[in-house]
Amino acid sequence: MVNKKYKGSFFKHFMIIYDPRQDGKVWHKLIDILFIAIAASICGLNEWEDMEIWAIQKEEWLRKYLELPNGIPSWSTIRRVFDFIEPKQFEKCFAEWMNEVTQIKEGTVIAIDGKTMRGTANESTGKKAVHIVNAWCSENKMILGQVKTDDKSNEITAVPELLDMLFIKGCIVTVDAMNTQKDTVRKIVKEKK
Known part of the structure; x- marks a missing residue:
């Protein structure tokens, strides 16, 4: 094909x-x-x-x-x-594509945050709204990668998974208060070296 x-x-x-x-x-x-x-x-x-x-x-x-x-x-x-x-396969392909086509300079700000996608819930079938955690590159004005989570509370475990997909060496990474976890900070510091 x-x-x-x-x-x-x-x-x-x-x-x-x-x-x-x-x-x-x-x-x-x-x-x-x-x-x-x-x-x-x-x-x-x-x-x-x-x-x-x-x-x-x-x-x-x-x-x-x-x-x-x-x-x-x-x-x-x-x-x-x-x-x-398969969401994980799609996320991996997307992140690899973004890593190939974007030029990330040292000092670039990457903001990591979660969003609930409107129109994805279906009450009649019991389907919950889709929650996505993404990495936004402010300089390129595009999403570098994203991970789907079951709900907002799973965002804490999704952020390290998202960081594994990204090349963030030399970048400034920001997260919201919910994601200021020791493991997340360790991973960011480790990836930046």
């Missing part, structure tokens, strides 16, 4: 993500869906419906890089794919 249109670092890192969908029921390539969702997120869109609208508006541009054999996937397809893929 090699995309013949674009062979860049995004595809190098994300083509390895396992697609758990049943072959006979797949209308859209996993890599196309991932590219659309990440590109839309980079443009500041965090709602599934907004990602679909953005992709429809940018279809001509997207077709320069993606095959899109069945057009733009619906917002519900994009959401379902993110429900099915």
